[in-house]
Amino acid sequence: MSTKTMQAFCYDRYGGGAAALKKVEIPVPVPKKGEILAKVEAVSVNPVDCRIQNGIMRPFLPKFPCVPLSDVAGEVVSVGAGVDNFKPGDKIVSLLTFTTGGGLAEYTVAPASQTAKRLPEVSAIEAASLPMAAGIAFKALEEVGSKFDGTGKPLNVLITAASGGVGQFAVQLAKHAGLHVTATCGARNIDLVKSLGADEVLDYKTPEGESLKSPSGKKYDAVVHCTAGIAWSVFEKNLSKKGKVIDLTPGISSFITSAVKKITFSKKQLVPFFSKIGSKDLEFLVGLVKDGKLKPVIDSIHPFNKAPEAWTKSMEGHATGKIIIEVAK
Incomplete structure (x- = not known):
C-alpha cells in the first residue's frame, strides 16, 4: 500500500x-495489473451515483467506505503491469469500474481497457462529461442499428428526457448518424434541445408530450428511453411495425x-x-468532441471542496446536461 496520502470524499x-x-x-x-494511476482533474456526477448511495443495489453495492463517481478526466501518474499503451504524462x-468507483479524489486507479487518451483540443471538463452518459447513448444507438459512417438507414427515433445527461448526447449522436429525431423535455429546455439538432421537440408536461x-x-x-414512468402502452401505439x-x-x-413480448x-x-x-x-467520442461534432452541455461546474453541492444538484433531478466537479486545474 502507498504511504502517500490524498484528499477524497466518501460516505x-x-x-x-x-x-x-x-x-x-x-x-x-x-495500480494493479491492467490499471493506471491518474491524477484527477475533473469528474462528473451521474444520477446512478446518488441512487447507489440510496441503496438501489443493496446489499451488493457499494462497499463502505465508498469513494463515489466513475467518470474521470486526468493525467497518468504511473501504470500497472501489462499496460503498455499509456505512460506518465x-x-x-x-x-x-462501476462496482468500485473512486473518482471523487485527488488520485484514482482506472482500468486501461476503459481508458482513452484525451486529445489536447478536449478539455478535462468536456472529457469528464463523456464516459457514462455519452457512452450509454452511443451504445444504445448502436443497439438499434445506427451507423456513424454514413451507411446507416434513415430511422425515426424518439429520445426521452433529451436535456438530461444521456439525452443531450443521444440527440447529437442520432443526428450524426443521420436519424430523424423527436425529443421530449421540459418547456424551459425546448430551445436547447432544438439547438442540439432535434427535428421535433415535445414538452413532456403537455397532452401532446404525454402521448409521445x-x-x-x-x-x-x-x-x-432515458427516464422512467412511461407505460409500455404509450410507446407501443407510436412504434413502427418492428419498433x-x-x-x-x-x-x-x-x-x-x-419477456412477454418475446414469448408472444x-x-x-x-x-x-x-x-x-x-x-x-x-x-x-473524444474524437467527435475534438471535431466539433459533439458538444457536451454542462449544467454546472463545482470546485472539489464544494463536491456536496454538486451531489445535491444531482439529487434534485433538474440538471440540464452534466454536473462537473473540478478537482485540479
Missing part, C-alpha cells in the same frame, strides 16, 4: 445525501414486459439495456 452508510459525504485523508491507491479520460405522438405523424423505429424501445433505466416491469413473438420489443463501454468507444 460510509446508505442514504444521507450530500450531508453524508465527508472529506477524508486516505492512501493514494496503487498522458492526458486521459476513463470510466472507472410525433408532430409529423411519423412512427418511431426506435426509442432511446424497439431501449430502456436505459429498466425496472422490474421492464423485464416482465420484455411480438415484432415490437422492449429492451432493458446494459452496456460495456470500452477504450474504443471513448476514443470515438
Whole structure:
C-alpha cells in the first residue's frame, strides 16, 4: 500500500445525501495489473451515483467506505503491469469500474481497457462529461442499428428526457448518424434541445408530450428511453411495425414486459439495456468532441471542496446536461 496520502470524499452508510459525504485523508491507491494511476482533474456526477448511495443495489453495492463517481478526466501518474499503451504524462479520460468507483479524489486507479487518451483540443471538463452518459447513448444507438459512417438507414427515433445527461448526447449522436429525431423535455429546455439538432421537440408536461405522438405523424423505429414512468402502452401505439424501445433505466416491469413480448413473438420489443463501454468507444467520442461534432452541455461546474453541492444538484433531478466537479486545474 502507498504511504502517500490524498484528499477524497466518501460516505460510509446508505442514504444521507450530500450531508453524508465527508472529506477524508486516505492512501493514494496503487495500480494493479491492467490499471493506471491518474491524477484527477475533473469528474462528473451521474444520477446512478446518488441512487447507489440510496441503496438501489443493496446489499451488493457499494462497499463502505465508498469513494463515489466513475467518470474521470486526468493525467497518468504511473501504470500497472501489462499496460503498455499509456505512460506518465498522458492526458486521459476513463470510466472507472462501476462496482468500485473512486473518482471523487485527488488520485484514482482506472482500468486501461476503459481508458482513452484525451486529445489536447478536449478539455478535462468536456472529457469528464463523456464516459457514462455519452457512452450509454452511443451504445444504445448502436443497439438499434445506427451507423456513424454514413451507411446507416434513415430511422425515426424518439429520445426521452433529451436535456438530461444521456439525452443531450443521444440527440447529437442520432443526428450524426443521420436519424430523424423527436425529443421530449421540459418547456424551459425546448430551445436547447432544438439547438442540439432535434427535428421535433415535445414538452413532456403537455397532452401532446404525454402521448409521445410525433408532430409529423411519423412512427418511431426506435426509442432511446432515458427516464422512467412511461407505460409500455404509450410507446407501443407510436412504434413502427418492428419498433424497439431501449430502456436505459429498466425496472422490474421492464423485464416482465420484455419477456412477454418475446414469448408472444411480438415484432415490437422492449429492451432493458446494459452496456460495456470500452477504450474504443471513448476514443470515438473524444474524437467527435475534438471535431466539433459533439458538444457536451454542462449544467454546472463545482470546485472539489464544494463536491456536496454538486451531489445535491444531482439529487434534485433538474440538471440540464452534466454536473462537473473540478478537482485540479
